[in-house]
Amino acid sequence: MPGRAAVAAERAAAAAAKAGGEFEAAFEAAIAKGMSEADGDKFTDLVASGKISEADAIVELQKMLKPVKIEVGDRAEDIAFKEMVKKVPTIMIDESGVDALNEQYKAAGVKPIAAAPNGIGNAVPEPAVSCDHCGLPGAKSRCSQCQSSFYCGKECQVAAWKSHKKACATFKRVCEDAGREVVAALADKEKELEANERVADIGQLDNEGAYRAAVRVGLWPALTAILQEDAHGVSARWERRQPCSFMHWIVTSLFRGERHRTDGGFAVVDAGRVVAFLTAEPGGWDALVDACIGVLKMALCSKKLPKQLYMLAHRCARDCWNSLSMMLVHEPVVRAIVGAPGDAVPGADVFKAMAATLGSTINSMDNEEVEARDPNSVVEANVFHIAAMFSYWARELKAPCDFDKLLGLSSVQRAMYRQMAKPSAEATIKKGRSLSPAEYGKAVRK
Numbered sequence: 301m302p303g304r305a306a307v308a309a310e311r312a313a314a315a316a317a318k319a320g321g322e323f324e325a326a327f328e329a330a331i332a333k334g335m336s337e338a339d340g341d342k343f344t345d346l347v348a349s350g351k352i353s354e355a356d357a358i359v360e361l362q363k364m365l366k367p368v369k370i371e372v373g374d375r376a377e378d379i380a381f382k383e384m385v386k387k388v389p390t391i392m393i394d395e396s397g398v399d400a401l402n403e404q405y406k407a408a409g410v411k412p413i414a415a416a417p418n419g420i421g422n423a424v425p426e427p428a429v430s431c432d433h434c435g436l437p438g439a440k441s442r443c444s445q446c447q448s449s450f451y452c453g454k455e456c457q458v459a460a461w462k463s464h465k466k467a468c469a470t471f472k473r474v475c476e477d478a479g480r481e482v483v484a485a486l487a488d489k490e491k492e493l494e495a496n497e498r499v500a501d502i503g504q505l506d507n508e509g510a511y512r513a514a515v516r517v518g519l520w521p522a523l524t525a526i527l528q529e530d531a532h533g534v535s536a537r538w539e540r541r542q543p544c545s546f547m548h549w550i551v552t553s554l555f556r557g558e559r560h561r562t563d564g565g566f567a568v569v570d571a572g573r574v575v576a577f578l579t580a581e582p583g584g585w586d587a588l589v590d591a592c593i594g595v596l597k598m599a600l601c602s603k604k605l606p607k608q609l610y611m612l613a614h615r616c617a618r619d620c621w622n623s624l625s626m627m628l629v630h631e632p633v634v635r636a637i638v639g640a641p642g643d644a645v646p647g648a649d650v651f652k653a654m655a656a657t658l659g660s661t662i663n664s665m666d667n668e669e670v671e672a673r674d675p676n677s678v679v680e681a682n683v684f685h686i687a688a689m690f691s692y693w694a695r696e697l698k699a700p701c702d703f704d705k706l707l708g709l710s711s712v713q714r715a716m717y718r719q720m721a722k723p724s725a726e727a728t729i730k731k732g733r734s735l736s737p738a739e740y741g742k743a744v745r746k
């Protein structure tokens with residue numbers, strides 16, 4: 301039975317609709333049906349800023365009014381899930397990819413890149429850049445000297461050489477210096493640099509020449525070490541009001557696939573770089589996951605953070621976990637993680653270890669304090685999502701284990717996992733990048 305207040309709000313909405321305020325009416329009705337205030341504000345902002353039309357907003361709002369259709373069986377866990385769905389917000393909007401960071405990329409005037417498709421199959425998708433001579437997209441060859449200039453082929457490269465010649469040697473030297481500088485900062489053994497200073501220049505590796513130079517002088521071991529440090533030290537740093545997560549910096553710079561993208565976000569990762577890292581560093585994946593868990597604990601369990609800082613931490617945790625998700629859409633990345641390159645069938649070991657780590661992370665989030673700090677269970681859903689992606693790959697690559705069972709979830713968690721995480725994970729892998737809220741809704745309501 302709807303409460304009295306809800307009935308009143310619906311009546312008010314009906315009256316408003318008659319009066320002509322269709323958007324307001326749809327809005328009021330959605331609030332009456334339990335749309336959170338935060339989601340409401342987002343909608344109002346979208347309409348006010350002209351990002352969506354009022355008519356489209358009405359359609360979206362009306363969709364929210366439709367009851368969530370979920371196949372519910374007669375098992376106890378399904379019934380518990382049905383009860384839970386009544387209580388939790390049905391729309392989980394995570395706009396990690398649309399924020400101030402994107403504005404920075406745009407302001408910096410970075411060149412667009414055609415986003416690589418997802419990497420199902422045994423090839424690492426290559427980002428496509430435009431030719432520095434003729435400007436056409438899809439440049440495949442790059443100057444072997446400086447690694448900084450891209451061309452569609454020999455013809456353009458030869459034509460450009462006359463003007464490029466002078467800059468090339470300088471480019472090369474600048475790249476070498478930048479690569480060495482970044483690695484030295486990351487590996488600052490004496491810790492003379494502040495955490496922020498140690499990573500602030502990692503953006504220099506956007507440049508392929510600097511990136512390659514850094515790899516030559518020990519980027520990967522330095523990265524593993526700094527991620528391991530994050531797993532232990534991230535909360536302490538934030539509590540000292542020095543909010544810096546190495547993991548966050550790394551995934552939003554070094555591994556960000558859209559280094560030249562102008563329309564925002566890091567909805568894809570540079571799978572080639574991730575594979576290079578994981579192949580070079582046997583402990584690389586564990587270091588990434590541990591760093592993500594360090595950030596998550598800081599965002600969810602640290603009572604010492606003031607509100608403003610906590611919100612930043614929450615955002616940081618979402619970005620980090622989202623980046624893992626973007627890595628796991630690529631089969632070559634997964635194969636590098638589980639040590640089964642080419643088309644080899646992976647063993648069960650890495651899947652078992654992941655199930656244990658993710659299962660215990662999920663269980664450690666199962667308390668009231670976390671609930672209060674993670675409204676709408678956004679971060680919690682991120683962790684479920686990563687587990688579901690591993691489950692997908694265990695099945696797809698025919699690993700000899702029952703991943704879902706190994707997670708050791710409670711019956712309520714299992715229902716949430718099966719009904720929400722698994723379909724959204726599969727849809728994400730098929731799409732090869734983050735789902736829009738509408739696509740997410742479609743996936744979980746199937």
Ligand SMILES: [Zn+2]
Nearest residue numbers: 431434452456
């Ligand atoms: Zn060209």
Ligand SMILES: [Zn+2]
Nearest residue numbers: 443445446468
């Ligand atoms: Zn060159």
